[in-house]
Amino acid sequence: MVFYFTGTGNSLYAAKRLEEHPISIPQVIGKENLAFAADAIGAVAPVYGHEVPPMVKEFLQKATFQTEYFYLILTYGNRHGGAAELAHQLCRECGIQAAYINVLLMVDNWLPGFDMEEQKSLDKDVDGQLAKILADVNFRKHWISPVTDRDRAAHQEFLDHMSQMPPDAWQHLLRVTEHCVGCGICEKVCPSGSICLVNGKAVHTPGRCQTCLACVHACPHKAIQLTVPEKNPQARYRNEHISLQEIIRANFQKASV
Ligand SMILES: Cc1cc2nc3c(=O)[nH]c(=O)nc-3n(C[C@H](O)[C@H](O)[C@H](O)COP(=O)(O)O)c2cc1C
Numbered sequence: 420m421v422f423y424f425t426g427t428g429n430s431l432y433a434a435k436r437l438e439e440h441p442i443s444i445p446q447v448i449g450k451e452n453l454a455f456a457a458d459a460i461g462a463v464a465p466v467y468g469h470e471v472p473p474m475v476k477e478f479l480q481k482a483t484f485q486t487e488y489f490y491l492i493l494t495y496g497n498r499h500g501g502a503a504e505l506a507h508q509l510c511r512e513c514g515i516q517a518a519y520i521n522v523l524l525m526v527d528n529w530l531p532g533f534d535m536e537e538q539k540s541l542d543k544d545v546d547g548q549l550a551k552i553l554a555d556v557n558f559r560k561h562w563i564s565p566v567t568d569r570d571r572a573a574h575q576e577f578l579d580h581m582s583q584m585p586p587d588a589w590q591h592l593l594r595v596t597e598h599c600v601g602c603g604i605c606e607k608v609c610p611s612g613s614i615c616l617v618n619g620k621a622v623h624t625p626g627r628c629q630t631c632l633a634c635v636h637a638c639p640h641k642a643i644q645l646t647v648p649e650k651n652p653q654a655r656y657r658n659e660h661i662s663l664q665e666i667i668r669a670n671f672q673k674a675s676v
Contacts, residue, residue: 422441423442423443423669424444424445424463424464425443425633425661426465426610427631427633427656427657427658428657428665429465429494429526429658430463431665432525433463437553447478453481454485455485455486456485457486459486459488460488460489461491462475462491463493467631469505469573469577471493471506476509480513488518490518491506491517492521492522492523493522494523496524496525496529497527498573499570501570501574503522506520517563518559519563520562520564521564524545525658526539526541526656528636528656530651531649534654535651535654538656539659592630593634594644595622595643598642599620599638599643600642604638605637605643606634609633609634611629612627612673613625614628633666636656637655637663
Protein backbone atom coordinates (compact mmCIF):
# COMPACT_ATOMS: atom_id res chain seq x y z
CA MET A 420 0.00 0.00 0.00
CA VAL A 421 1.52 3.28 -1.14
CA PHE A 422 0.05 6.77 -0.73
CA TYR A 423 1.19 9.84 -2.60
CA PHE A 424 0.73 13.56 -3.05
CA THR A 425 1.82 15.27 -6.26
CA GLY A 426 1.68 18.62 -8.02
CA THR A 427 3.69 17.93 -11.15
CA GLY A 428 4.04 14.16 -11.23
CA ASN A 429 7.47 13.48 -9.69
CA SER A 430 6.07 11.90 -6.53
CA LEU A 431 3.46 9.98 -8.51
CA TYR A 432 6.18 8.58 -10.75
CA ALA A 433 8.14 7.39 -7.72
CA ALA A 434 4.98 6.00 -6.09
CA LYS A 435 4.12 4.06 -9.24
CA ARG A 436 7.56 2.50 -9.24
CA LEU A 437 6.91 1.27 -5.70
CA GLU A 438 3.42 -0.03 -6.43
CA GLU A 439 1.28 -0.27 -9.56
CA HIS A 440 -1.77 1.50 -8.12
CA PRO A 441 -0.73 3.98 -5.44
CA ILE A 442 -3.45 5.87 -3.56
CA SER A 443 -3.83 9.64 -3.88
CA ILE A 444 -3.86 11.43 -0.53
CA PRO A 445 -6.13 14.26 -1.83
CA GLN A 446 -8.66 11.60 -2.86
CA VAL A 447 -8.72 9.76 0.48
CA ILE A 448 -8.17 12.46 3.07
CA GLY A 449 -11.86 13.40 3.10
CA LYS A 450 -13.00 9.84 3.82
CA GLU A 451 -14.45 8.96 7.19
CA ASN A 452 -12.39 5.85 7.74
CA LEU A 453 -8.67 6.47 7.57
CA ALA A 454 -7.55 3.22 9.18
CA PHE A 455 -5.18 1.27 6.94
CA ALA A 456 -3.55 -2.11 7.39
CA ALA A 457 -0.94 -3.84 5.22
CA ASP A 458 2.41 -5.65 5.54
CA ALA A 459 4.17 -2.50 4.34
CA ILE A 460 2.75 1.00 4.00
CA GLY A 461 4.59 3.80 2.23
CA ALA A 462 3.95 7.43 1.35
CA VAL A 463 5.63 9.54 -1.32
CA ALA A 464 5.46 13.33 -1.19
CA PRO A 465 7.35 16.37 -2.38
CA VAL A 466 9.38 18.52 -0.01
CA TYR A 467 8.10 22.09 0.43
CA GLY A 468 10.43 24.27 2.49
CA HIS A 469 12.13 21.04 3.65
CA GLU A 470 8.86 19.62 5.01
CA VAL A 471 5.95 17.62 3.63
CA PRO A 472 2.98 19.58 2.20
CA PRO A 473 0.31 20.60 4.74
CA MET A 474 -2.18 18.03 3.37
CA VAL A 475 0.32 15.21 3.85
CA LYS A 476 0.93 16.38 7.40
CA GLU A 477 -2.82 16.39 7.99
CA PHE A 478 -3.12 12.89 6.51
CA LEU A 479 -0.39 11.49 8.74
CA GLN A 480 -2.06 13.12 11.75
CA LYS A 481 -5.53 11.76 10.95
CA ALA A 482 -4.81 8.28 9.59
CA THR A 483 -3.83 5.14 11.46
CA PHE A 484 -1.50 2.60 9.94
CA GLN A 485 -1.33 -0.98 11.08
CA THR A 486 1.87 -2.28 9.56
CA GLU A 487 5.21 -3.90 10.27
CA TYR A 488 6.97 -1.48 7.96
CA PHE A 489 6.07 2.21 7.44
CA TYR A 490 8.24 4.21 5.06
CA LEU A 491 8.40 7.66 3.49
CA ILE A 492 10.02 8.80 0.24
CA LEU A 493 10.47 12.56 -0.05
CA THR A 494 11.06 13.98 -3.52
CA TYR A 495 12.98 17.24 -3.72
CA GLY A 496 14.76 19.27 -6.36
CA ASN A 497 17.77 20.97 -4.93
CA ARG A 498 18.19 21.13 -1.15
CA HIS A 499 16.32 18.77 1.19
CA GLY A 500 17.34 20.77 4.27
CA GLY A 501 17.11 17.78 6.58
CA ALA A 502 13.67 16.75 5.32
CA ALA A 503 14.12 13.15 6.52
CA GLU A 504 14.77 14.26 10.09
CA LEU A 505 11.85 16.70 10.05
CA ALA A 506 9.55 14.00 8.65
CA HIS A 507 10.82 11.50 11.22
CA GLN A 508 9.92 13.96 13.97
CA LEU A 509 6.49 14.50 12.38
CA CYS A 510 5.89 10.73 12.30
CA ARG A 511 6.78 10.48 15.99
CA GLU A 512 4.32 13.28 16.78
CA CYS A 513 1.67 11.36 14.84
CA GLY A 514 2.42 8.14 16.70
CA ILE A 515 3.86 6.52 13.57
CA GLN A 516 7.00 4.45 13.85
CA ALA A 517 8.80 5.10 10.57
CA ALA A 518 11.19 2.32 9.63
CA TYR A 519 12.63 3.94 6.54
CA ILE A 520 12.75 7.54 5.27
CA ASN A 521 14.69 8.47 2.17
CA VAL A 522 15.00 11.51 -0.07
CA LEU A 523 14.88 11.39 -3.86
CA LEU A 524 16.43 14.14 -6.00
CA MET A 525 14.27 15.00 -9.04
CA VAL A 526 13.41 18.04 -11.17
CA ASP A 527 12.90 21.13 -9.00
CA ASN A 528 9.49 22.56 -9.92
CA TRP A 529 9.89 25.69 -7.75
CA LEU A 530 9.49 28.39 -10.39
CA PRO A 531 11.00 31.33 -8.47
CA GLY A 532 14.23 29.38 -8.10
CA PHE A 533 14.55 27.39 -11.29
CA ASP A 534 14.13 27.56 -15.05
CA MET A 535 12.19 24.43 -16.02
CA GLU A 536 13.97 24.19 -19.38
CA GLU A 537 17.30 23.98 -17.55
CA GLN A 538 15.95 21.56 -14.96
CA LYS A 539 14.60 19.21 -17.61
CA SER A 540 18.05 19.00 -19.20
CA LEU A 541 19.80 17.90 -15.98
CA ASP A 542 20.48 14.22 -15.37
CA LYS A 543 19.75 13.56 -11.70
CA ASP A 544 19.84 9.77 -12.15
CA VAL A 545 16.30 9.41 -10.81
CA ASP A 546 15.99 5.80 -11.93
CA GLY A 547 19.31 4.88 -10.33
CA GLN A 548 18.17 6.42 -7.02
CA LEU A 549 14.79 4.71 -7.35
CA ALA A 550 16.38 1.31 -7.97
CA LYS A 551 18.25 1.61 -4.65
CA ILE A 552 15.10 2.75 -2.83
CA LEU A 553 13.10 -0.14 -4.31
CA ALA A 554 15.75 -2.64 -3.25
CA ASP A 555 15.80 -1.14 0.27
CA VAL A 556 12.03 -1.27 0.61
CA ASN A 557 11.79 -4.81 -0.77
CA PHE A 558 14.46 -5.83 1.72
CA ARG A 559 12.51 -4.00 4.47
CA LYS A 560 15.62 -2.04 5.33
CA HIS A 561 15.48 0.12 8.48
CA TRP A 562 17.17 3.42 7.76
CA ILE A 563 16.59 7.16 8.07
CA SER A 564 18.48 9.28 5.55
CA PRO A 565 21.27 11.08 7.43
CA VAL A 566 21.06 14.81 8.08
CA THR A 567 24.03 17.13 8.60
CA ASP A 568 24.40 20.30 10.65
CA ARG A 569 24.57 22.15 7.33
CA ASP A 570 21.12 20.79 6.40
CA ARG A 571 19.75 21.87 9.78
CA ALA A 572 21.32 25.34 9.36
CA ALA A 573 19.71 25.62 5.90
CA HIS A 574 16.33 24.84 7.40
CA GLN A 575 16.84 27.34 10.22
CA GLU A 576 17.82 30.00 7.69
CA PHE A 577 14.63 29.25 5.77
CA LEU A 578 12.52 29.51 8.94
CA ASP A 579 14.19 32.83 9.84
CA HIS A 580 13.44 34.12 6.34
CA MET A 581 9.80 32.97 6.55
CA SER A 582 9.35 34.62 9.94
CA GLN A 583 9.87 38.01 8.19
CA MET A 584 6.90 37.29 5.91
CA PRO A 585 3.18 37.41 6.67
CA PRO A 586 2.13 33.93 7.87
CA ASP A 587 -0.25 33.47 4.94
CA ALA A 588 2.24 34.65 2.30
CA TRP A 589 2.19 31.20 0.66
CA GLN A 590 -1.53 31.53 0.11
CA HIS A 591 -1.04 34.58 -2.10
CA LEU A 592 1.53 33.18 -4.47
CA LEU A 593 -0.70 32.78 -7.52
CA ARG A 594 -2.39 35.19 -9.88
CA VAL A 595 -4.61 34.45 -12.83
CA THR A 596 -3.81 36.70 -15.78
CA GLU A 597 -5.94 37.97 -18.65
CA HIS A 598 -4.66 35.03 -20.74
CA CYS A 599 -7.08 32.66 -18.96
CA VAL A 600 -9.51 31.16 -21.48
CA GLY A 601 -11.54 29.26 -18.90
CA CYS A 602 -10.49 25.76 -19.97
CA GLY A 603 -10.78 24.54 -16.36
CA ILE A 604 -7.61 22.40 -16.32
CA CYS A 605 -6.35 24.32 -13.27
CA GLU A 606 -9.50 23.37 -11.36
CA LYS A 607 -9.01 19.72 -12.24
CA VAL A 608 -5.36 19.46 -11.18
CA CYS A 609 -5.82 21.29 -7.88
CA PRO A 610 -5.61 18.87 -4.91
CA SER A 611 -7.40 21.20 -2.50
CA GLY A 612 -10.25 22.70 -4.54
CA SER A 613 -8.58 26.11 -4.28
CA ILE A 614 -9.03 27.20 -7.86
CA CYS A 615 -12.25 27.07 -9.85
CA LEU A 616 -14.02 28.67 -12.74
CA VAL A 617 -16.29 31.61 -11.99
CA ASN A 618 -18.06 33.12 -14.99
CA GLY A 619 -15.69 31.29 -17.31
CA LYS A 620 -12.46 32.45 -15.65
CA ALA A 621 -10.20 30.77 -13.10
CA VAL A 622 -10.39 32.24 -9.60
CA HIS A 623 -7.94 31.24 -6.89
CA THR A 624 -9.23 31.19 -3.33
CA PRO A 625 -6.55 31.25 -0.62
CA GLY A 626 -6.96 29.17 2.50
CA ARG A 627 -6.33 25.53 1.69
CA CYS A 628 -3.91 26.06 -1.22
CA GLN A 629 -0.96 23.66 -0.91
CA THR A 630 1.19 25.84 -3.24
CA CYS A 631 1.96 22.65 -5.17
CA LEU A 632 1.96 24.77 -8.36
CA ALA A 633 -0.01 22.06 -10.20
CA CYS A 634 -2.31 24.71 -11.67
CA VAL A 635 0.57 26.95 -12.72
CA HIS A 636 2.50 24.14 -14.42
CA ALA A 637 -0.56 22.56 -16.08
CA CYS A 638 -2.16 25.70 -17.52
CA PRO A 639 -1.82 25.32 -21.32
CA HIS A 640 -1.86 29.12 -21.76
CA LYS A 641 0.59 29.93 -18.96
CA ALA A 642 -2.19 32.15 -17.69
CA ILE A 643 -1.44 31.43 -14.04
CA GLN A 644 1.68 33.18 -12.89
CA LEU A 645 3.34 33.73 -9.55
CA THR A 646 3.13 36.96 -7.59
CA VAL A 647 6.91 36.74 -7.06
CA PRO A 648 9.48 36.81 -9.89
CA GLU A 649 9.91 33.54 -11.79
CA LYS A 650 13.15 32.37 -13.37
CA ASN A 651 11.37 31.67 -16.66
CA PRO A 652 7.64 32.49 -16.82
CA GLN A 653 7.43 30.71 -20.17
CA ALA A 654 8.73 27.36 -18.95
CA ARG A 655 6.50 24.84 -17.25
CA TYR A 656 6.96 21.24 -16.09
CA ARG A 657 5.26 17.89 -15.76
CA ASN A 658 7.14 14.66 -15.09
CA GLU A 659 7.79 13.05 -18.48
CA HIS A 660 6.32 9.68 -17.39
CA ILE A 661 3.09 11.10 -16.03
CA SER A 662 0.11 12.27 -18.09
CA LEU A 663 -2.10 15.28 -17.42
CA GLN A 664 -4.98 12.82 -16.97
CA GLU A 665 -3.09 11.07 -14.16
CA ILE A 666 -2.56 14.38 -12.34
CA ILE A 667 -6.28 15.10 -12.76
CA ARG A 668 -7.22 11.66 -11.40
CA ALA A 669 -4.87 12.24 -8.48
CA ASN A 670 -6.13 15.67 -7.57
CA PHE A 671 -9.55 16.66 -8.93
CA GLN A 672 -11.83 17.39 -6.00
CA LYS A 673 -15.20 17.71 -7.70
CA ALA A 674 -16.11 14.68 -9.74
CA SER A 675 -14.94 11.12 -9.98
CA VAL A 676 -12.85 11.04 -13.15
C1 LIG B 1 6.11 25.28 -2.66
C2 LIG B 1 7.31 24.46 -3.03
C3 LIG B 1 8.38 24.38 -2.15
C4 LIG B 1 9.49 23.60 -2.47
N1 LIG B 1 10.52 23.52 -1.58
C5 LIG B 1 11.61 22.77 -1.87
C6 LIG B 1 12.68 22.67 -0.94
O1 LIG B 1 12.65 23.20 0.18
N2 LIG B 1 13.78 21.98 -1.31
C7 LIG B 1 13.87 21.35 -2.53
O2 LIG B 1 14.90 20.76 -2.83
N3 LIG B 1 12.84 21.38 -3.42
C8 LIG B 1 11.71 22.07 -3.11
N4 LIG B 1 10.66 22.13 -4.01
C9 LIG B 1 10.72 21.28 -5.24
C10 LIG B 1 9.89 20.00 -5.11
O3 LIG B 1 10.06 19.40 -3.84
C11 LIG B 1 10.25 18.95 -6.17
O4 LIG B 1 10.28 19.50 -7.45
C12 LIG B 1 9.29 17.77 -6.10
O5 LIG B 1 9.88 16.63 -6.69
C13 LIG B 1 7.96 18.04 -6.80
O6 LIG B 1 7.14 16.89 -6.68
P1 LIG B 1 5.79 16.70 -7.50
O7 LIG B 1 6.17 16.74 -8.96
O8 LIG B 1 5.31 15.36 -7.07
O9 LIG B 1 4.86 17.80 -7.14
C14 LIG B 1 9.55 22.89 -3.72
C15 LIG B 1 8.46 22.99 -4.60
C16 LIG B 1 7.35 23.76 -4.27
C17 LIG B 1 6.22 23.83 -5.24
